[in-house]
Amino acid sequence: MDLTFTPDEQAFRDEVRTWLSENAPSEPLPSGDTADGFALHLEWERKLFDARWSVVSWPREYGGREATLMEWLIFEEEYWLAGAPNRVTQNGIFLLAPTVFEFGTAEQQDRILPRMAAAEELWCQGWSEPDAGSDLAAIKSRAERDDDAGGWRIYGQKTWTTRGAFCDKLFGLFRTDPDAERHRGMTYLLVDLDAEGVTVRGVDRLDGDEGFAEVFFDGAFVPDADVLGGVNQGWSVAMSTTGSERGLTLRSPGRFMATAHRLVDLHRRCREEAAPDLRDAVARAWIQAEAYRWYTFATVTRMVDGHQPGAESSLNKIFWSELDVDMHRTALDLLGSGAELDEGAEGATDAGLWMKGYQFALSGPIYAGTNEIQRNIAAERVLGLPRK
């Protein structure tokens, strides 16, 4: 056990910190889930890419720095502590990219990854459908073989597609064998949202941003080159992505440590009027953010030793998503009656971002598999409780 950072890790941290202090926007950008905000976030992503900070853990040929997992965690700590913008590229770089690295052909990797890293192509996720949410294997969207054209024609509908209205491409699951049992006969396809036969309709989220979309497919063509990981192999390919969504990559500890820092700062400004139990709640938030940080260092050490995280990533997802809700709820309690002042209100503390953040935090226990599903997975696959 050595809980200090190596000289290389420390040098990496210093380099990240210096660059961010000179380059990160001093004021928060408007939400990346609105059209105007999205454009500003894209500019930021390209700035990150030009300085090789957009995908630090990737190979250099795709725009990365070949950073270790530990360095990636350090990057994330510094990134969020600097108050840098949310990553509108996250569903590509954190969810699709690990799958492309694992299952993609060399041609797919060369074609997809550099453009993703440069934010020239923005990716959204096509998992959920109107009748398939927690029960992902219930999807009905289908792909029919078109041998003449050398590919597939897709039909059906995806929904709750984050930033779908602003993205260029969608990765999703489609049924390719209607006779197969539920978890088989699906294929992971990469779909051009500009293709003929694709209709994208933005859907407002509860916070008012056009952060969602519905995507309709009516015979759109997907060439064979855009099948990821083999025909009818979609479920196992997709599960590798949901693993990263719940586990290490989507929500790093740096985000929650940064929120804990901001919460301490908010408490400092509000403590004259704050109830004493809120001091305890802030301390608890800090402790739990630290817990997630050290848990993750242990996880990464195991990965460096060659162990792949399994079902325990469900415990992880439950913990960070509920911590995020608790921290924001504590902030609202500190703000008292001022908490309701929304983004743009003159008198709002911190530009109303705590209420905005609370609404976003509330999506955490729902997306990436609801926490009820995660508890089932943890109980059955970590603890070994009977399925039936």
Added chain:
Amino acid sequence: MRFAFDDDQIDLRDAVRGLLADTCPPETVRTAWSNSTGRSDAAWGALADMGVVSMALPVDAGGLGLGALDWVLVLEETGRVALPEPVVETAVVGAPLLHALGCDVPAPPASIATLLDSGASLYADTAECLVVLDGDALRMVDPSTARLTAEVSVDRSRRLFAVEMAAGAGTVVATGPQARDAVAAARDRGALAAAAQLIGLAERMLATTVEYVSVRHQFGKPVGAQQALKHKLADVAVAIEFARPLVYRAAWSLDAGDPDSAVHVSMAKSQASDAAELAARHALQCHGAIGYSYECDLHLFMKRAWCLARSWGDARSHRDRVAAAVVDA
């Protein structure tokens, strides 16, 4: 950055786990509830033979020279079996405290009792030495010269005593800042050791409950197949898994002499206390009526968890210490 134990640390843990599986089954704990000492017969001697009782003393003092990172896993194992022995007070708190202050501590030390945690002293009647903070003086007292009045703990194996001593009894070991600093460090070790025991206890209660709800059938299927129980037990697993790294991290900080090690200990103890209490609560609920019976072993572990959750500082007081360092700063 490397957050993992080394092979020697794992080997020691496994050796202690094996020894305690043989010498401290639940019947041993149950016997300690009603015997004259509240202690095990065989386990303490076996642990002393293995070197565990003197593990935190330096090698040249006859100990194993182990740091917190080494003993934290050992303490977890003593929690897992609800060992009814003064292992925290003797091995982790008392012996290194006295040795650091220049006292001659035999290896293995005879059992040591303290009055450093609360107003009552655990196993003071069977201890050969009682460590007391009296004003700004740390004293070593022969328990047979003090008047001991037995208290009754809900965990009947925890033999607690109120202690009355003549003014100036015993020998002064240290005074002033030296005594204060040594006691503060000893209390941090006590809190960390209790946190480690709570992790072991919580895991034991979770494992026992998983086993029980997997075989207990109602409505034609195991009760553990019901989502309501699964979700409670998943919450226990979350609580344990996100307390454990704080315990190990605090152990590292103590060994490294990190200036914030006391705050790290408090993070560990507050989370471990809460995790063990949640484990106790859900374990009982998931057992149903059998868990409420005296005959079921669960209450042996549950009551130990209740006691340790509040020993060496409860969750709230440790969060208060974190708040003073982080929130008030």
